[in-house]
Structure formats: C-alpha cells, structure tokens
Amino acid sequence: MGFIDKLRARWRDADTLLCVGLDPDLARLPERFLAGDALDEGEALFGFCRDIADATAEFACAFKPQIAYFAAHNGGEAALQRLIAHINAAHPQVPVILDAKRGDIGSTAQQYACEAFERYGADAVTLNPYMGRDSAQPFLQYNDRGCIFLCHTSNPGARDFQELPVDGEPLYRRIARTIAGDWNADGNCALVVGATYPRELAEIRAIVGDMPLLIPGVGAQGGDVEAVVRNGKTADGSGLMINSSRGILYAASGEGYAEAAAQAARELRDTINRWR
C-alpha cells in the first residue's frame, strides 16, 4: 500500500488528523537521558523519540521525524534508523514522513531518494521545489512513497519569496498548481502549508482538490487549529496532517514526559476533530 493510501486508511481507522513531529532537541530532553559522564547522544535521541512514539501512536495519523535534530550529532543517523524501524514494527499502520526538505539536480536527488526511501525506509519525504521538475523526478519515481513539497511555509520569512507576485498571482499558488498538475501524475504528491497562514491555506485547498496537506505551525509557532481545519479540510473532513512537535515532545520536562505527551496528543486530536 502506498503512502497516500496508508495515510487515508489511518485518517479513517483512527479518526485523527494529528501528525506527531519528532524533533528531539538534546538540550530539552528529560534528565534521565542526559545522566552519566558518557552521554550517548544517539541512545538519548532514540530512547526519547521511541517513548514519545509509543505514547502517542494511537492519536497519530503520521509520525514526522525531523532529520536535522539527528544529523547535528554523531550517531544521529543510526538513532534515526532505529527509530523508524521501531515505528514500522510497533505501529505499522502509522506512516513515517522524513522531514528533510531535500532538493538537488537529478543525479544527486537520486542519492537523496535512496537516503530517505531505502536507507531510512520512510513512507514519505519533504522536498523543496525551487530547483524544478527534474530535481523532483527521482523522488516521484518511487510511486508508492509520498513526495511532500514546500508550498507556503509557516515561518515569517515565507513572505520573502513565496508570496512574490508571478503573472498576477503569488508564487506559492503557481507552485501549488504546477505540483497538483504535471508533477502529480502518479498521485503521490502532497504539499506543506503553514498553519500560520490560514487564508493562503484556503486558496491552496481550492487549487489542489483533495491532495493531502502537511500543516506545521500549530502550537509553538502560533497557528490556530480552528482556522486550519475550516480552511484546509476536504469535503469528507480529512485531507490534513496537522503537525505538532514541541507542544507534544516537551509537554512535561520531568519523568512524566511520555504520559504528558500522550495527553497533549489526545487533546490536540480532539480539538482538531471538534472542527472537522
């Protein structure tokens, strides 16, 4: 079953649009992972994320590990491999999105596709579309995997280039239209749209039909859940992967971190469902 079908099945079967972001900041992990003189960074990254994944899986339509938080540390890649393997084994019904925002010329993109889909075994990967169609092709060719392209991101700097006017419409709309058309021939594309820009989210939903949208920016970044669901949902009340990372990972700083994460995930799932 390809990523998009796996995601749709999960939306339906678990009644959740919540994506749990796994961005393990070593400086914010509970004490128990940081104790001892010989801190094993990889072990800490893996152990914390495994606990969060196990605690929140029932509320999650997807897990989204952010590779940067692993790649900043020696041993981080092995920890990420173990984490994804654990999720695939323990929670096989929850797809894994590798948040990596890759993008390069074709021969190099082929290597990045190997990294995401072969080495890590991710169901989907986030990609930067700036280099154009041929830079996306090596990823698109894995037609059972998801290719989730940046469209309008959640940060303030999204305004710098993504909103520039192109032939009478902002660039992000042109990008949405291009990806929903030509790039999506195999039906394995999705887009990133920040929760912090609900008006733009509505515009993008109108362009892309029922294409899945990955929505960062709820929680620490200030995005409003009601506006996201109202403006972003499809006719059947799905179509969204609403991500929360910090709000779940660091819901509590002490020994109760896993229970607090589960509670935060449950509450956010319920808040989302209230507006579907």
Added chain:
Amino acid sequence: MGFIDKLRARWRDADTLLCVGLDPDLARLPERFLAGDALDEGEALFGFCRDIADATAEFACAFKPQIAYFAAHNGGEAALQRLIAHINAAHPQVPVILDAKRGDIGSTAQQYACEAFERYGADAVTLNPYMGRDSAQPFLQYNDRGCIFLCHTSNPGARDFQELPVDGEPLYRRIARTIAGDWNADGNCALVVGATYPRELAEIRAIVGDMPLLIPGVGAQGGDVEAVVRNGKTADGSGLMINSSRGILYAASGEGYAEAAAQAARELRDTINRWR
C-alpha cells in the same frame, strides 16, 4: 580567517578558480574499493575521496563534498567527517564547502547549521533560500563561515520557478538582489549560478558586485568554460568557484584514477585561466 578571506587567499596564492566536487558514486568507484565480500561502504567513500583530494589539491581553490552521496549509505557520515578532517589537516589552505542545500525554519536551521559547521567543520555550506530570511539567519550568524545560496541552478528545471517574472524581472534576479543586500550584512554570502546559463550569470554578476559565485554545470552537464569565465569573473579576474565533479572523479576508471583526476584538474584549471 573566515571563509571568504580564505577563498580569496587561495584564488591568489594558487592561481586557480577550480572547485573540485567530491560526489563519490559507489557504482563508479575503481575496482579496488569494491573488492571483497565484506564491502565497507564508508571505507570506500573515504578512501576514494581522500585519494582524489590529495591528487587534486594543488589545482583546487575549494573542495565541495556533496553530502547526498555519503548520506545514501550506512557509515557515510563518518566517512564524510574523516574526509573533511583529512582535508583540513593535509590541505588547510583549501576551504571545504559542504554541498547540502539545506533550508528550514529557524529552530531547525539551527540544527542544520550545527551539522554543517560544528559536526563536519565545513568552511561553507550551500543553502536553499525559498523559506526566506529567518531560515537563513542561523547560518548567517556564523560570520566566519560561508553561506552559499541557490540562485539560478544548472539543471533544466531551473526554468520552472527560478525564471518566473516577478515585478518585471525574473525571480533569480530578485533573489540575487535580496541576498546581496540585506542578507549579506556580514559579508559571508555567495551564490550558486549554473554554468549552463551564461547569460543569466552575467546578469547576476552585474547585481552582486564582487560576491563569490559557485558555478556547477561545467563538464557532464555541458556548461562552457569560456562563457562562464567571461560572464562571471570580477574585475580582478577572480570571483568564481568553477566546480567539476564527475569529469575529475571518473577521469579514469582503473588503477590510474588519481593520476587521471590530477591531470583533468590541471587541464581544467589551465582552461579556466586562459580566459581570465
């Protein structure tokens, strides 16, 4: 000494504008690296690139390892760390550009900056500007390191979005102007401009003054050296890092790979210098 000063010193002292790209494709390595039942991929990636670096250092103004070729394999990151440490020890006058094309929101970009500058110890990193200024800030803050932003890339798909008309000029020119202005307050920015678009290169040079430009696309991708140097050089005949990867790495496929790489690097340096 910061990246830009180190690069300028190297241009002057070694009389070369050649950047040697280290993109080790396991499928194309000489037999000796692939022998035996228990292929150690990391050892092969490191050993081949070390030999190429040692053979070509005297002709290089910079080395540019492409992280995707390492990240596709288990053990690739350790190989990349060893490679950069080797270059820093054996060829300290040649700066190392980590080709990674990173770009993400600020908190994640901070982790990527740690990856490039702390973990790998690179002098510079390539970055994707699509997410805007705040996504660049964590990199720019390392004001002794270089931030090399995609502007007009070398691939065919560069036309898809980078050339879209924005307020009467193509997007890549707007990006060049923005980065050369506001983003370059600490003087540590550079741009990627593909050799395959020499007209656009001339336009960008006119916008950015003497900012260094990293030029991929000579060789396998078909860029013309004369046009690149004529259109891209600064008044003093420098300003360029003209990259060749495959044309040097795979100049010979057998045991003479290092000598062939040195010969190819020498010839390309000389060809470049003919037009300065």
